[in-house]
Amino acid sequence: MTTNKSLFLIPKFITTPSQNGVGRYVCQLQRVVLKFCKNHGSSRGIREFIEYDLLNFANKNPEVVVYLKPRRHRGPVIKAEYLNGDDQIVFCHNNTREEIAKWLNLLRTQSGNHDGTRLRKLWHTDYPSIQGPWTPYTFRDPALNLAEFPNEELSRPLDQPKTATEELDELFKKQQESEVAESSEVK
Amino acid sequence: MVFTTIVNCVRARGPDEFWRKRRIFKLAAHYIGRRRNCYTVAIKIVHRALVYATKGRQLRKQDITELRNARIIAGCEQHGLNFNDLREGLLRCNIMLNRKTLADLAAWEPYSFKALTDIAKQKTKEDGFGSVKDLQAPVGVITRGMSK
Numbered sequence: 010m011t012t013n014k015s016l017f018l019i020p021k022f023i024t025t026p027s028q029n030g031v032g033r034y035v036c037q038l039q040r041v042v043l044k045f046c047k048n049h050g051s052s053r054g055i056r057e058f059i060e061y062d063l064l065n066f067a068n069k070n071p072e073v074v075v076y077l078k079p080r081r082h083r084g085p086v087i088k089a090e091y092l093n094g095d096d097q098i099v100f101c102h103n104n105t106r107e108e109i110a111k112w113l114n115l116l117r118t119q120s121g122n123h124d125g126t127r128l129r130k131l132w133h134t135d136y137p138s139i140q141g142p143w144t145p146y147t148f149r150d151p152a153l154n155l156a157e158f159p160n161e162e163l164s165r166p167l168d169q170p171k172t173a174t175e176e177l178d179e180l181f182k183k184q185q186e187s188e189v190a191e192s193s194e195v196k
Numbered sequence: 197m198v199f200t201t202i203v204n205c206v207r208a209r210g211p212d213e214f215w216r217k218r219r220i221f222k223l224a225a226h227y228i229g230r231r232r233n234c235y236t237v238a239i240k241i242v243h244r245a246l247v248y249a250t251k252g253r254q255l256r257k258q259d260i261t262e263l264r265n266a267r268i269i270a271g272c273e274q275h276g277l278n279f280n281d282l283r284e285g286l287l288r289c290n291i292m293l294n295r296k297t298l299a300d301l302a303a304w305e306p307y308s309f310k311a312l313t314d315i316a317k318q319k320t321k322e323d324g325f326g327s328v329k330d331l332q333a334p335v336g337v338i339t340r341g342m343s344k
Contacts, residue, residue: 017225138304147306148274
């Protein structure tokens with residue numbers, strides 16, 4: 010879950026680099042550099058990871074280039090570089106082998122460095138509407154396109170009841186029609 | 197002569213003053229002038245900003261609810277139905293859509309929303325509730341009297 014804990018997290022929307030995964034999936038991680046010390050205890054986890062899990066990782070992800078940099082008397086660091094040019098540096102001082110595996114998994118599946126950002130929405134769509142968004146003309150009669158204004162009929166309020174004159178007019182017309190029908194039947 | 201005991205009478209301030217003030221200055225980094233550099237000025241403004249942030253969380257929820265209500269009411273009034281009747285009709289038909297979905301449908305899928313208003317109208321006619329009594333039965337809603 011994303012939170013707005015810090016006032017300085019940069020708010021961003023979800024994006025995917027050129028719709029990665031819709032068709033083909035391209036791993037966005039370009040290279041990973043594991044810097045560690047050969048002696049110091051803080052690098053123990055990363056050294057164990059290199060000894061047991063690194064070859065598996067490298068074989069499973071042939072598109073990622075893995076570099077090892079043994080640096081004496083320095084803390085262990087994982088540096089990840091992405092196809093969009095992003096850098097991410099993870100200080101894995103005193104991390105266990107499992108934690109380093111988890112970090113590498115995260116770096117592998119990310120599309121870039123999202124540190125210091127928060128997601129404004131957890132979804133994104135290019136097509137928010139299938140039926141077409143509502144417009145003031147969605148449920149209006151298309152005869153409006155040809156109407157000429159000022160127009161007496163259209164200018165009347167919608168909830169205006171019929172006037173007495175109009176009702177009498179209608180009654181008269183109905184009466185006339187029924188008379189015509191009767192006379193035509195008789196004939 | 198060197199007076200070494202005078203130094204002991206100097207009152208020492210807390211060692212954490214720098215870090216305590218740094219916490220405030222970090223939140224005031226985007227202010228202008230003395231508000232960003234002087235602690236006594238910054239603390240007042242930062243406290244106010246935090247209070248606004250706390251109050252704003254409630255206001256945001258209120259604003260969004262108001263917006264959604266407005267969208268739903270506008271949508272169903274266009275089709276000649278009350279908001280309350282729409283809610284009651286959909287509830288009795290077991291269509292439990294929340295305001296968020298209804299508002300999204302009203303804005304983005306107007307024909308689906310019209311279908312929902314038609315269902316609610318049919319229900320009001322069949323059950324005999326609702327404030328608009330002389331509603332015409334909507335076209336295209338076939339219940340065969342089984343809607344109860």
